[in-house]
Amino acid sequence: MRTLIMTAALLAATSLTAANAANLRMSWWGSDDRHIATQEALKLCGGKFGHTISPEFTGWTGHQEKITTQLAGRTEADIMQINWPWLPIFSKNGDGFVDLNEFKDVIDLSQWSETDLKGGTVEGKLNGLPVSTTGRVFMFNKTTYDKAGLAIPTTWDELLAAAPVMKEKLGQDYYPFEGTALDARLVVILRTTQKTGKDLIDPATNQVAWTVEELADGLQFYQTMVDQGVIKSWKDVAAGGNAPLHENPAWAAGKIAGTYQWDSTYGKISGPMEEGQQLVPVKLLQIEGATTEGVYRKPSMLLAISRNSKEPKAAAEIVNCLLNDPNAIKLLGATRGVPSSKIALEELSKAGSIEPVQVEANKIVLESNGVGVSPLNEHPRVTEAFDSTFEAFAYGQASAEDAAAEIIDGINSALTGI
Template identity: 80%
Template sequence: MRTLIIAAVFVAANGLATASAADLRMSWWGSEDRHIATQEALKFCGDKFGHTIAPEMTGWTGHQEKIATQLAGRTEADIMQINWPWLPIFSKSGNGFADLNQFKDVIDLGQWSEADRKSGSVDGKLNGLPVSITGRVFMFNKATYDKAGLAIPTTWDDLFAAAPVMKQRLGPDYYPFEGNGPDARLIVILRTTQKTGKDLIDPATRQVAWTVEELAESLDFYQSMVEQGVVKSWQDEAAGGNAPLHENPEWASGKIAGTYQWSSTYSKIVGPMQEGQQLVPVEMLKVDGATTEGIYRKPSMLFAISKCSKEPKAAAEIINCLLNDPEAIRKLGATRGVPSSKVALEVLTSAGTIEPAQIEANKIVMQSTGVDVSPLNENPRVAEAFDSTFEAFAYGQLNAETAAAGIIDRINGILTGI
């Protein structure tokens, strides 16, 4: 797509002086609809403040590597859309990006909750403002459950009880839930967090917070889901090609009737479902003795300002406009999910831009209890260490205790070195 350079508009009636103009760049990743909406919003905000903004948009693949190269060479854009797990990589002590607290007279920070601001902070420095908050939510296909004469599960026991009934009434290839690969990992993390009240990684020690016994118990819990027909085994998923959920024909037809997914992916996974299917988000399923609902809540992305920007105040004006100005909000729409800014959420909700089910999923994310989640959970090396050992367990190559010990040892070794 041809790069669009947005021309500044200077209007004396608006009180804009030539001296206030700034030449800025903004980088982000996304799909075509996000690119178009963002450029329209940038044009509006650029015209409003008299700034010129050059957009630099890409797809997701390779974007982190591009940003890493730019940050190393100090050639990054003034305004950047950054991924939350990048904070401990690019800003270990909070100095990798500008501290947005310095621009509280420009950006209406009161539109974000204290928790949201904290999620974008490192050592008290606000490195990025969450554009939207996402979290893992249980979602079930009401059509399949109705067809089987079953109520949508509200507890783990309900979910386990649904498996034999669904297979008896609808067929052996029906499953009340899915969980494989990263989804399986997050189910295990959820259960262990609910039982212990601790995130995978202790933020103080930067080491795994769980014991081998605690993690092994959750691995066994996952295995019981496989053995009792709640989810397909990793072997069966591999035989079927390990298709992503939104590309899985069994999901589209309703043969797989439940999932634990990011709230921000609602539109993506509901899109391919066949006519008559109905995806419903529900409150968190909890294990007996849970100390928390264990919601895995995080910024889906953040807007940050380069610490090297020569025009940081102008960049702050644009960020505030994009996220808090009603006209810019309408132009951006829900291309970055349900917005975190209170005014943005109100504007898009009033306009009917966001699907009711997605609003409900977001409500569950925001109202459920949980613990602070470390962005180190999503460090690529940490995730690979967990997933590869977990896969060996799922294939019967390791028992739960050995797998749990391996996961903890490997992750601790990685964390020690980063």
């Protein structure tokens, strides 16, 4: 009799699992290490709940276009890795994805800070859970600064003052910093935010928050760095082939001794450096009288659930497992950066899966204060309006005031109707 009861109970449990089983799809972009780790974690999480999850992964190039096409045709995966700046594109009013607040009994939202949850929220709806939080930090080559007898800068003025000393002590081809294209734009945004206490985009109006004079001052500071030999000019960088920092021989040799980068790129840009070079992350450089540190902090990526999913609860179970289950956390490791989930960070730190210096860089990002960054800062129309005119200014084809006015007009026009 006991055997019959146990057999019946087992069959009932098996039937229940089968009844609750779901066939899901998950899409993401990344490199091979992320692809392999994610597939292993999906097998674990699927087995835990009896769900089958079909993986759909690509590299970064073309992934947004793929998602755009799928969303238009309602053929997107149940679970999607979403880039933060895509939120206002795909979910303008917060209705583009499932509101994860509806599954707070399935997903342990207490593992995220209020700030992190806010980063994935649109119009009060939690559209995505931050997998990791990233931000821009200053990183300096301590070896080069030590050779020049210089301390690592803590202010913009100290950075400017480092240029003549470094060139005198080490050579005219040494630069204490670098800045062109995206890096230069974000330096301008940082300095202007520190001075004004405002982000580039006013979230209340979805228009540029700065005056022409305020932005012109930021552009002129960039030109001051060029004129004083702190950074190479835009033209000189282009003449050298516009090599990305991690492929630049001058960076590897320590002849470019500073940068302003995403904390998550530490390994990427420190890896190619020649033996003996030491790259250290430091707090944001400040201007005198700064109203804010001006940190540019954002979710590096989000996990979202399709509003067209036929199994949103099952998808929520998998999302919670991937981000909060200790075994899944170990499988994923740091393939998506330093995790935002508290339990994930704790598990990976205990396991030694994250380099201490990467944790240090991320800590600077998390502890710095700012004014909140709009995802519209990275809207393709916004970046095109800013960068095309900024480049013309950098080549001497426009004054700081004219360039600032054109950038503001261009961004405001681009954002109208978005």
